[in-house]
Amino acid sequence: MPVYILGPIYFVHGALELEFGNAKMELVSSDIQFYFLCSLLSLFSALIVRSIFFKKPSISTSLRLPPSPPSLPIIGHLHHLRPLLHKSFHHLSSKYGPLLYLRLGSYPCLLVSSPCTAEAIFKTHDANFAARPVSPFNDSLLLGNSGFVNAPYGDYWRFMKKLLVTELLSPRQIERSRAVRQQEITRLLRQLIQSAAKTEVVDVSALLTKLANNTICRMVMSTSCSEEDDEAEKIRNVLKKSFGLVGKMCLADSLGPFKKLGFWLFSKEVNEVTTAYDELLEKLLKEHEEKAKNYNDIEDHNKDLMDILLKVYHDENADFKITRAQMKSFFAVIGEGGNGARVGMEEGLTMSLSMASPIRCLPSVYFNPFDDA
Known part of the structure; x- marks a missing residue:
């Protein structure tokens, strides 16, 4: 009789230990996920703060830049653009002038709406405006640096x-x-x-x-x-x-x-x-x-x-x-x-x-x- 009683008791006791052990493991796993998410959010926050307040300007502040509309952190002047880009550009050029400095995200751009200025850029100063950013996908046929559009001036x-x-x-x-x-x-x-x-x-x-x-x-x-x-x-x-x-x-x-x-x-x-x-x-x-x-x-x-x-x-x-x-x-x-x-x-x-x-x-x-x- 004791044998038949103790067997289930030991089995139930082992199941309870296993259940409590799984609960402990789940708690530990939840803690790890929580700490990981906190670390990830802290890293992103630090990158955002660094990009806004401590990033060195890619363009020297001593240069005389063209006029520019009000911008926002990170997105720059993207909030000025609408689905019809030509209308957005026309509105900006009518308000701020024929030559504007825009920052589209992390990209510095020039908005030119004057024929004389465009001729000076593409003819007189063509070599100065022919620089291309280095693509991270160098081996890509479409996005690499071997294409005509992304190739460096040379x-x-x-x-x-x-x-x-x-x-x-x-x-x-x-x-x-x-x-x-x-x-x-x-x-x-x-x-x-x-x-x-x-x-x-x-x-x-x-x-x-x-x-x-x-x-x-x-x-x-x-x-x-x-x-x-x-x-x-x-x-x-x-x-x-x-x-x-x-x-x-x-x-x-x-x-x-x-x-x-x-x-x-x-x-x-x-x-x-x-x-x-x-x-x-x-x-x-x-x-x-x-x-x-x-x-x-x-x-x-x-x-x-x-x-x-x-x-x-x-x-x-x-x-x-x-x-x-x-x-x-x-x-x-x-x-x-x-x-x-x-x-x-x-x-x-x-x-x-x-x-x-x-x-x-x-x-x-x-x-x-x-x-x-």
Whole structure:
């Protein structure tokens, strides 16, 4: 009998000890979490106080800075900005003058609204304003220092600027790309006429964005972004991800002492976009190299910017020897610039149609000038 009684008693006693032990462990764990949170809050508070009161100014106070509107700690002049940036800038320049000093988060900026001042900055003092901040993602094709936008002022930056102006934006190149632009505009008008026949609602902003993307992609790499194939779908997905990522990185970079934390949060996404860009652009570069080998010498009017850069890349006597990574970064930035046309269309005065009300196409066109018949 005692054996059968003591067994459960010992079992219950052991369970009680185990329960009390778990309670003690939970209390200890809660204490550790509490102390950790207190330490973390103390660290953040110290960083905020240091950034506000004890941080040395990045710009010498002895310099005569342009006039500046009232600012707030940490965010600077961000509270003056509204969703329509051009209206916010116009209001600030009308109130404080054509040349303003702004601090957007941790970024010092100049707001220029005078044509004479802008000409002096971009022509007379171009070298003084060409400095670029060092990117924490040096190996990234889109955000690294090997791209044209983020590259430091030097031989590479001057070479790529000259190449961009002479081969992509020159009157000769614009004339050569006339056929491309006519084809893309014709495609857009065909789509509008088809929508009119069906009385469909049309997102003009999206169509104009597609027009800009397709034109730039065909001028740069002879590839359209709106085709219904796997390669075009990959291009669209990469552009969409990269455009969202650039916005996140700009936000993280404006956090001042906390920007390293923001970079760390988005580092995985940066690596994914970089890998996708690298694979896509490497495939396009190899296709262009194979085309150049098969046709020996491509006619000038059929050359795109990728063909021109590859010719410079393989030329041993070129003025500047570019690397493959620099070419990929250049095309990544150009592609992102075309995708960013949507921002200007949604915020511009003449392209704000989709923000007011959708446009419904009515079948008022009885004669189709683009009919093949």
